[in-house]
Amino acid sequence: MSTVRGARERARIEVTAAIKDEARRMLAAEGAAKLSLRAVARELGMVSSALYRYFPSRDELLTALIVDAYDSIGVAAEEADARALAAAALPRARWVAVCEAVRAWALEHPHEYALIYGSPVPGYSAPVDTVGPASRVGNTLIGIVRAAYEGRGLALPPLPAALRPEAVRMTADFAQGLPPEATASLVAAWAQLAGLISFELFGQFNRVVEDRDTFFTHAATQLAHTVGLPTT
Numbered sequence: 632m633s634t635v636r637g638a639r640e641r642a643r644i645e646v647t648a649a650i651k652d653e654a655r656r657m658l659a660a661e662g663a664a665k666l667s668l669r670a671v672a673r674e675l676g677m678v679s680s681a682l683y684r685y686f687p688s689r690d691e692l693l694t695a696l697i698v699d700a701y702d703s704i705g706v707a708a709e710e711a712d713a714r715a716l717a718a719a720a721l722p723r724a725r726w727v728a729v730c731e732a733v734r735a736w737a738l739e740h741p742h743e744y745a746l747i748y749g750s751p752v753p754g755y756s757a758p759v760d761t762v763g764p765a766s767r768v769g770n771t772l773i774g775i776v777r778a779a780y781e782g783r784g785l786a787l788p789p790l791p792a793a794l795r796p797e798a799v800r801m802t803a804d805f806a807q808g809l810p811p812e813a814t815a816s817l818v819a820a821w822a823q824l825a826g827l828i829s830f831e832l833f834g835q836f837n838r839v840v841e842d843r844d845t846f847f848t849h850a851a852t853q854l855a856h857t858v859g860l861p862t863t
Contacts, residue, residue, distance in 0.1 A: 647685055649675060651699065654692055659742040663752040668692065690755055693746075697757065698764045700743040705767025707736040712771050722779035723852070723860040729771055730824055730851035737828045744832060748825050766805070769821055773806050776813055776858050785859030787812040813859060820854040827851075 653671050668689055672682040686692040711732030715725040737744040746752075747765070779785055790798055790812050798811035806814040827850055830836050831843055840846045 643685070650682065650685055650692070651696060654696055655743065658696070658746060663693065663746055663755075666693065693752060693755055694758060694760060696743070697747055697761050700740070700747045701761065701764030701767065703740070703743070704733060704736045704747070705764060705771070707732045708768045708771040712775065721861070721863065722775050722782070723855045723862060725775045726772065726855040726858075726860055727848060727851045729768075729775065730854065731848065733768055733824065734828050734831075734847055737832055741832050744828070748829060749833075769805070769817075772821065773809070773817060776817060776860065777806075777809055779860050780809060780813060783861045783863075785810070785813055786861065787816060787859040790815060816858045820858050823854055824851070 650671060653674050654666060657666050657670065657674075666689060668682050668686065669679050671692070672679045675682075686695065708729045711728045712725055715728040720728065737748075776785070787810070794815060795811060798815040801818060802809055802811050802814040806817065809817075827847060831840075831847070836843065
């Protein structure tokens, strides 16, 4: 009985992977807005009713793809930081290494990056299941800043009085243990990192930036400065 159950589970895993792979191919060809379960089933030679046993709705399939993408880019960030730590890198070098790993992942997976950081998919609302995976890159960057704060400290300008209540709220929500000044700078840097990558990925740097590797490393280093990471 266990042998039969194991075979069924393996078959389910294989079919689920095939559905996701075909959905990713469709994302690349037509974009998330045109993704449909019927089209995926047709391309895989399945009847729609069979596919619904794996993903009852388009939104559930989208959620699975989004979670996979967030987890994948999160792993890239975390592994880059682990390598930098193993090499005894200083916080600023760790920050740049993570930023470069996120960019490299985006360039290798442009359509998946667009799914998680691009325009919202019409009619889709991301469930709470996506929050944890979506936080992995940000939590890695927060961890670097926290380590610097607990070590050599951070060099940050004072917050405008009007921003302090919001910065305090954000700190309590997702950056406990950091000063509000650091949290506000982190959120701004995170948004700028996504903007830098999106500009490159979606063509806004065409005929503007030619040596993009060097430019990005410089920009990531400047972001490290804005979050107060020490140079030594």
